Amino acid sequence: MHYRFDIVIIGGGVVGSSIARELSRTTASVAVLERNPDVVDETSGRNSAVVHGGFAYDRGSLKAKLCVEGNRMMGALSEELGFPFVRCGKVLVGNTDEDLRTLENTIKQGYDNGASGLSLIDSAKLHELVPAVIGSFAMFSENSGILDPFLYTIHIAENAHENGVEYFLSHEVSSIAKKDGRHFISAGDDTFEADWVVNAAGLGAKAISDMLGIEGYKVIGSKGNYLVLDKTLGPLLPMPVYPVPSNTYMGIHVTPTVDGNVTVGPDAINTDDFSYYGVPADKMEYLRESASSLWPHINKKDVIRTFSGILPKWVDDNGKIQDFRIEIRDDIDSMAVNLIGIESPGLTAAVPISRMVFSMITERGQFQMKTDWNGHHDKPFRFSDADDKTLICSCENVTEEEIVRAIHNPLGVHTLSGIKYRTRAMMGRCQSGFCHMKIEHLIERKCGIRAEDVRYMRPGSWVLAGKMRECNGK
Amino acid sequence: MENRGIVVIGAGPAGLAAAVKLRRLGAEDVLVIERENETGGILRQCIHDGFGLERFGKSISGPEYAALLKSEAEELGIECLTGTSVLEISKDRTITAASPSGVVEIHAEAIIAAAGCRERSRGSIMIPGERPAGVYTAGTAQAYMNLYNRMPGRNAVILGSGDIGLIMARRLTLEGAKVSAVFELQDHPNGLERNIVQCLDDYSIPLYLSHTVTEIHGKDRIEGVTVSAVDGNLRPIEGTEKYYSCDTLILSVGLIPDNTILEKAGVEIDPSTNGAVVDEHLMTSIPGIFSAGNMLHVHDLADFASAEAEAAAENAFLYASGKLDTGRNLSVVPGEGVSHTVPGRITGHGPFTASLRVRKKERGKTVEVRQGGKILGYRFFPLVIPSQMISVDAEAAAGCENVEVIVR
Amino acid sequence: MxxxxxxxxxxxxxxxxxxxxxxxxxxxxxxxxxxxxxxxxxxxxDPKRTIASSVLVEGGEKEIVSVRLSSPVPLRMIFPIMDEIRRVSAKAPVSIGDIIIRDVLSSGADVIATSSVLAKKE
Incomplete structure (x- = not known):
């Protein structure tokens, strides 16, 4: 089919969807093309889920500026968009004189970047904050926090959709042609004709940039592996604990999640395979050993699963990691906004990034604002809201009603992983052992999908071969 | 909040047997809480026979065993709340549960926790490799086939030679799926010999001991596994990797007593079983809370889980009548050759029976229960294997030293 | 050997x-x-075995009912018996013990229901 939009955004993750949401304030027609079946399948759903303080980035960089802005607004944003966020603080733990100097410089850098709430604390105060930590002193960033990256991204996307943005999931862009000042984007079996194109494709951004004619960017993938620990460990970790940082890599840290699990990681290995998310055996052991010197409660028996994420890092010819690149290249295409290298702190900075893109676009044309734009998204329907509290997932206390509501989500995602990210079902100790079949059965019934057509995530991820006994007595 | 008599959590072979026993003992108010919409527990999906030989004198299937218990329970007028999941138990025995009518609070005079076990997952054994669909624990695959009429796949490889994995090898084969092989990490099979013969040998499915899956391949749906031989320390041996193509990986890598609610209540848990530490009365460290069946330690036969639950019922009844001898004075620990033993504590005031599993297969051994130099009980076994729970009766431990269970 | x-x-x-x-x-x-x-x-x-399987149910609250053989049969008959089990269906309601296939393939064993399935409510 041939579609026509004023603005097409390539990439439906947290950045692409935030941009869509901002642009939906105007009366322009906006579409999001997302190559995966859901908006959280790549980097937006595979990260540390930390809201950064803004001290770890070079002075004057976009990363620093947009991170600090994002951090400041996160409380209000989480209220507006109904996603879990806890401003729990964070400690960067040190032991040596060199560590101390690094932390002092980090605090200075932070204040120069506009961050606040940074202080050096001694062992006593450190152990008051995190009794189980191993360390002599630390920098305490009281404004750092943690959020639920799935609900954050999904609620932004759903709100954009609510405000008129059309989402085309499972639409990977294969080519972009230009004619008469307009873009013709091929994605899936469809063509999208658009005045403006925004490249928010994350791991796919370099390829899209090339398609736009903006060539020459070098983007490497930095793969980070994580261990996920059982919820019994949550109470032992009131806030993220990091070792002394560098400007290129955060270090193996331990981070509580908003639901009470603990993640250990990430490490950082360069990769050019942007679709391989396996976690190698030696990395699992390395993570456990390395982080145990910081927080000694990492035991094999408490690991419920592992996962990995890949960050797109823009590097120069010497491999040095660059800042965010958010540009319009008038010499090549004056109606394309190109976002390259949106890695950490992209999650924290998503809305400030999107406001920057909003300004870049709207100052160049005649855009009218809607009068009925509503940026509010309800909090997720949870256990306490249900009348019938029969549980489908007893590990995470998810009722049938929550599952059914998640199945009927506005973006039309009907995969098992889509239900997982929206409800937390399947994320518990038993790792879907007891609820997988119940959820699959609900998807079949409520969506009218045959067993062999139900998917876990992407089109090739069939879950069942079919019925065992068919009606014709096969 | 409701005040009830004795509450049983779980309506499987343990829970139902306990409830029936309680009524037969004369307990007037017995309530069973079950999170599924039907009773029977895991028996509902265990359609193979082999159940009931001890308890009913005949070899029947899981659902039939459950139906017999269920009709006994119905005849005795035992109330059962289905679709009701226990969220929390307090130390004073107040149960908070999620039910079809909302959150309910029930105070019990005594509680028998018999909510079974869960399966060890891919995530928790951290098999490296990609995360495709098609990796199922044996119980999940069994539920799909036997309860939901769905085929998990058509070309499977099985990791783990426990009974559930073996049963599923046969089940899949009989339904026209290909089962290429069963791989077992240990150097001995985990399940009953009968099942090796009737589930693998009968269908020419090879069993490779001392092997494990070292990588999973396939981005969206599993395409194959890399299997390696392992050494004496169970570590993969470099250079022995072999690729097996498959569209399904069945994991039968361990059952873990599911004690989340007891842990939250502060009950002492035995790290070697993952079940509660109980005394010879099957009472946990919280007075009036008892545990039995697979939630206490994983059994080989449902019949024994039922028998253990009946013992818990006797003691729970005594407790509720104020007649139970409490006092957890001595520890009972697994010693040489013993993997774990239940009870983990005893009052020291009366005889008890140690139920245990040995670490390795041995012939012609005596298992002893000793307190220091004194032997409290012993039993000779022509053959002991880890996959078969055994028991040794012991007399009262008069001294004040801890008790040890060893293989001579 | x-x-x-x-x-x-x-x-x-x-x-x-x-x-x-x-x-x-x-x-x-x-x-x-x-x-x-x-x-x-x-x-x-002449090894003998008993097996368990499932039979399609017509008009029931559940799609299938679990079944087993009432007595062991020669091992070589297992797959032919499975073919029979796959061919038939049972009409709801089904009770435990119902004979779904009597004396299947003249083996002397019946295929009996081991669980019950109520008829679907209209």
Whole structure:
């Protein structure tokens, strides 16, 4: 089919969807093309889920500026968009004189970047904050926090959709042609004709940039592996604990999640395979050993699963990691906004990034604002809201009603992983052992999908071969 | 909040047997809480026979065993709340549960926790490799086939030679799926010999001991596994990797007593079983809370889980009548050759029976229960294997030293 | 060819060595009692098995009902019996013990329901 939009955004993750949401304030027609079946399948759903303080980035960089802005607004944003966020603080733990100097410089850098709430604390105060930590002193960033990256991204996307943005999931862009000042984007079996194109494709951004004619960017993938620990460990970790940082890599840290699990990681290995998310055996052991010197409660028996994420890092010819690149290249295409290298702190900075893109676009044309734009998204329907509290997932206390509501989500995602990210079902100790079949059965019934057509995530991820006994007595 | 008599959590072979026993003992108010919409527990999906030989004198299937218990329970007028999941138990025995009518609070005079076990997952054994669909624990695959009429796949490889994995090898084969092989990490099979013969040998499915899956391949749906031989320390041996193509990986890598609610209540848990530490009365460290069946330690036969639950019922009844001898004075620990033993504590005031599993297969051994130099009980076994729970009766431990269970 | 078998008659679980001789006889050693020798001879000449499976249900609250054989049948009949089990369906309501296929393939065993399925409410 041939579609026509004023603005097409390539990439439906947290950045692409935030941009869509901002642009939906105007009366322009906006579409999001997302190559995966859901908006959280790549980097937006595979990260540390930390809201950064803004001290770890070079002075004057976009990363620093947009991170600090994002951090400041996160409380209000989480209220507006109904996603879990806890401003729990964070400690960067040190032991040596060199560590101390690094932390002092980090605090200075932070204040120069506009961050606040940074202080050096001694062992006593450190152990008051995190009794189980191993360390002599630390920098305490009281404004750092943690959020639920799935609900954050999904609620932004759903709100954009609510405000008129059309989402085309499972639409990977294969080519972009230009004619008469307009873009013709091929994605899936469809063509999208658009005045403006925004490249928010994350791991796919370099390829899209090339398609736009903006060539020459070098983007490497930095793969980070994580261990996920059982919820019994949550109470032992009131806030993220990091070792002394560098400007290129955060270090193996331990981070509580908003639901009470603990993640250990990430490490950082360069990769050019942007679709391989396996976690190698030696990395699992390395993570456990390395982080145990910081927080000694990492035991094999408490690991419920592992996962990995890949960050797109823009590097120069010497491999040095660059800042965010958010540009319009008038010499090549004056109606394309190109976002390259949106890695950490992209999650924290998503809305400030999107406001920057909003300004870049709207100052160049005649855009009218809607009068009925509503940026509010309800909090997720949870256990306490249900009348019938029969549980489908007893590990995470998810009722049938929550599952059914998640199945009927506005973006039309009907995969098992889509239900997982929206409800937390399947994320518990038993790792879907007891609820997988119940959820699959609900998807079949409520969506009218045959067993062999139900998917876990992407089109090739069939879950069942079919019925065992068919009606014709096969 | 409701005040009830004795509450049983779980309506499987343990829970139902306990409830029936309680009524037969004369307990007037017995309530069973079950999170599924039907009773029977895991028996509902265990359609193979082999159940009931001890308890009913005949070899029947899981659902039939459950139906017999269920009709006994119905005849005795035992109330059962289905679709009701226990969220929390307090130390004073107040149960908070999620039910079809909302959150309910029930105070019990005594509680028998018999909510079974869960399966060890891919995530928790951290098999490296990609995360495709098609990796199922044996119980999940069994539920799909036997309860939901769905085929998990058509070309499977099985990791783990426990009974559930073996049963599923046969089940899949009989339904026209290909089962290429069963791989077992240990150097001995985990399940009953009968099942090796009737589930693998009968269908020419090879069993490779001392092997494990070292990588999973396939981005969206599993395409194959890399299997390696392992050494004496169970570590993969470099250079022995072999690729097996498959569209399904069945994991039968361990059952873990599911004690989340007891842990939250502060009950002492035995790290070697993952079940509660109980005394010879099957009472946990919280007075009036008892545990039995697979939630206490994983059994080989449902019949024994039922028998253990009946013992818990006797003691729970005594407790509720104020007649139970409490006092957890001595520890009972697994010693040489013993993997774990239940009870983990005893009052020291009366005889008890140690139920245990040995670490390795041995012939012609005596298992002893000793307190220091004194032997409290012993039993000779022509053959002991880890996959078969055994028991040794012991007399009262008069001294004040801890008790040890060893293989001579 | 000599092979080792673990006897399943009693908990002694004797390890038997059994060898099918050219004349068809089976030589057994290592058995702790005569029952073991008898067991392995039967196993090697005409092993019998019982299986469990599922039968499609028409008009029931559930799609299938679990079934098993009422008595063991020769191993070689298992797959033909599975074909029969796949061919038939049972009309709801089904009760435990209902005979779904009587004397399946003249084996002497019935295919019996091991769970119950109520008729679907209209």
């Amino acid at each position: 000599k092979k080792i078998y673990t006897c399943i008659i009693c908990p002694r679980s004797c390890e038997l060595e059994a060898d099918i001789l050219p004349d068809g006889q089976v030589s057994v050693s290592g058995n702790g009692c005569p029952r073991g020798a008898e067991w392995i001879r039967n196993e090697l000449s």
